Amino acid sequence: MIRVEDLVHRYGATQALDGVSLSVADGEFVLLAGANGSGKTTLVRHFNGLLPPDEGRVTVDGRPVDEDVVAARTSVGMVFQDPRDCFVAATVGADVAFGPENLGLAHEEIDRRVGEALAAVRMDGRRDERIDALSGGEQARVAIAGALAMRPAHLVLDEPFAGLDWPARTAVLDRLVALNDEGTGVVVVTHDLRDVLDVADRLVVLSAGRVVEDGPPESVASRLAVHDVRPVAADAPP
Numbered sequence: 659m660i661r662v663e664d665l666v667h668r669y670g671a672t673q674a675l676d677g678v679s680l681s682v683a684d685g686e687f688v689l690l691a692g693a694n695g696s697g698k699t700t701l702v703r704h705f706n707g708l709l710p711p712d713e714g715r716v717t718v719d720g721r722p723v724d725e726d727v728v729a730a731r732t733s734v735g736m737v738f739q740d741p742r743d744c745f746v747a748a749t750v751g752a753d754v755a756f757g758p759e760n761l762g763l764a765h766e767e768i769d770r771r772v773g774e775a776l777a778a779v780r781m782d783g784r785r786d787e788r789i790d791a792l793s794g795g796e797q798a799r800v801a802i803a804g805a806l807a808m809r810p811a812h813l814v815l816d817e818p819f820a821g822l823d824w825p826a827r828t829a830v831l832d833r834l835v836a837l838n839d840e841g842t843g844v845v846v847v848t849h850d851l852r853d854v855l856d857v858a859d860r861l862v863v864l865s866a867g868r869v870v871e872d873g874p875p876e877s878v879a880s881r882l883a884v885h886d887v888r889p890v891a892a893d894a895p896p
């Protein structure tokens with residue numbers, strides 16, 4: 659369980675989060691939408707202690723994130739917008755192994771986790787391939803595998819579909835749905851809700867650093883335009 663209470667975050671004079679309270683239960687599939695600059699990225703960076711609160715508090719499984727960042731990062735896996743910036747190794751297997759290696763796990767356990775994580779994103783058998791030779795969709799799936807190898811309770815993805823074509827997007831979304839079916843909580847930050855409304859349990863909308871909608875996607879969707887969020891992008895396929 660991720661719990662955010664009265665969270666305020668400022669960048670100098672900019673108040674990016676203006677008193678956000680929100681809980682994400684284990685196993686939930688949550689969409690976080692909102693116009694550009696509404697505070698989405700800032701909010702999720704608080705989920706695992708990448709940013710410290712100016713006011714308010716964030717707990718993961720009841721523990722304040724700033725008191726136990728390691729526990730928070732184990733429970734909440736984060737996949738950033740442009741995975742290319744985040745790879746730490748040249749090959750698929752070495753990159754996915756990086757997190758578990760840093761946990762100091764035994765070789766066999768690292769190997770098992772890498773195998774499971776790659777299987778979960780349908781990249782098994784491709785450990786030795788170079789990441790820079792993969793397609794954008796494949797790179798996105800390797801980035802997800804890297805987070806999964808930590809066996810997080812929640813997987814948080816910031817704009818995971820950015821730059822992906824429709825088949826790659828569908829492949830990534832299919833993997834997220836399958837992971838969620840198996841029990842991993844999924845939080846997707848996206849400004850592009852085309853095909854994700856149907857698969858999520860809940861849609862949270864931010865506007866100017868505040869939560870302005872929070873409910874089942876089918877009931878929130880009709881009010882999206884009010885908050886400057888387009889439910890269907892202009893280039894959506896039929």
Ligand code: ADP
Nearest residue numbers: 669672674692693694695696697698699700701
């Ligand atoms: P979103 O993810 O919804 O686009 P962000 O969380 O990135 O929103 O940004 C929220 C607000 O904080 C915006 O006004 C943005 O310009 C500002 N902001 C974000 N990151 C920084 C930063 N590193 N320094 C200064 N201002 C920032």
